Every structure is written in C-alpha cells, then in structure tokens.
Amino acid sequence: MTNRPEGDARAARNERREAARQRAQRARTQQKRRQRGVRLGLQIGIGVVLLAAATIVTLVLVDSVKPAGPGPSTMSQGGITIGQDMKAVSGSAPASPSATASDGAGTVRITLYVDYLCPTCGQFEEANGDYIESLVDSGAATVDIHPVAILANRSQGTKYSLRAANAAACVAEHSPDRFYAVNKALFANQPEEGTAGLTDAELTKVVTGVSGLQDRRAIERCIADQDYSKWVDERTNAVAGGDIPGSSITEFPGTPLVLVNGQQYELTSPITNDDFRTFVVTAAGASEPTATPTATATPTPTASRTPSPSPTKR
Incomplete structure (x- = not known):
C-alpha cells in the first residue's frame, strides 16, 4: 500500500471542506433569493388585493352619494298630472294646495300616492279607478299620481315596488298621455305582496302591451336600464320623511294616500266607490263634479258622510 504524505491528506481534506462550504454558501444564497422572491410576490399580491379593495370601496361610496339625477320631465315633484281626455298636463302638482284648492274653475284635484305592490292600493284602484277616470276624462277633475x-x-329581494315604479316613470317620460292606462295595467296585473313579483321581462310586457303607447323601444330600454330607480328611491325616502307635495301633511300615513283638493281621504273597510264619491262631493263643496256617467255609476250621494273604520295601510 502506498502511503500518501500527511500534508497531501490534510490538503485534500481542506479542499473538500472548502468545496462543501462553497456549496453551502451557494445554497444559502439561492434560498435567500427564493425567500426574497416569495416575500416580494406576497407584497405585490397583498398590494394588488388592497388596491382592488380600496377601489371597490371607493366605487361603492361614490355610488352611494351619487345624485339620483333628474326624474321624468313630467314629474318634477314626483307625480304626473293627468287631465281631460286622460292626457298629461304640462307642469306638475302644486307643492302645497289649500284645503279647498281646485285645478281650474270647479275642477277637482285628486292626488294619489301608490305602491304597485300594495294590496290596499290595488283594492282602491279596483273600486274607484273607473270613477276617477270618468271625472278626469270629462274635465271635471285632474289626478296626480305619485308612484x-x-x-x-x-x-323576496327582487325590489318589485321599485322596479314597477321605475317602469311607470319610464312611461311618464316617454309616453305620458298613456300613463293612466299603464297605471291601470300595473294594478290589473299586481302580484301578491311577499312574492317575487313580476320579472323585468313580464313587467315590460305588461307596460308595452298597453295600446297607444309611444316610443316602446325607449320604454323597454328605460325599464331594462332602471333609468329612474335611484330617483324613485330618493323620492320614496323624501315622501316617507314627510315631504309630500300636493298636501299639507307632514307625516306620511302609508299607501295609498288619497287626497281630494288637499284633504286626506280616510279609507273604509271594505273600500267602496260610494264612500269615495261622497268624500269627493264633500271636498268639492257639496256639488257633484259633472262627469260622463259610467255603467257602474251610482246615484248622487248626499254631502253627509258617516266615518267608517280604516283598514291597516301598507
């Protein structure tokens, strides 16, 4: 066996240790680089997430404070006025009429605040819609409707009331002379409270199915894009807070709110046309407004009226 000098063995060991040390150093350097890369990636990722979250929060805040924008040109105070021949009247309902105010010589002003999901609103429309139409069509009255x-x-989360009121506002803007007919159609197809209501497609079909409607495509787009939903929401909050144009009332009693020449009509149970006709006579000054008789017209009531218990308003 050949014996290597002791110095050569020591040198070989030193070389191996040095090589091992260099390998270990390279491994540590690579590990540090990987760790720095991971940290940098995490920091970038966190930054992106935070930036996205900040952007979303900003958009939500901006959207929440974004003005609702103007409502329909025919509803400057939240309601549309319908006059003789069931045509929209230029301008809007007066902000605060006196208790005996009328719209023109002997013309009765009827004001309605309605929610298209409200069952009591539907009952009032069923009992009195044709009667109101006969008065308005003949020129004996005007009607202001505030959806x-x-x-x-x-x-069930679909916000049907809001969508239906938006659809009505779309008609007020694009086909105002057919507003009353659309108002009747919405109540004729009224879903039950607590259900999901009509879909947008069904709602559009009801509205655009009304004969004589103008600019159907504009109305369809308006309903689909919810052009007036923010405005309706803003007006609803204002009304609920006591801002009730067409009335001296400062506390909203619920829907339907019915006013005749500024006087609030207290709903009866059941809701009847006879009782409402009597109230109209009283509010008009004990003189029956002259209107074209309808098939369901009842004899002219006297000016006296016996109060009846009011149903719970919704």
Missing part, C-alpha cells in the same frame, strides 16, 4: 316604492323589501 313610490314603500314595499321595495317585500318581494
């Missing part, structure tokens, strides 16, 4: 969305949270 609100008091029951927006009573339709």
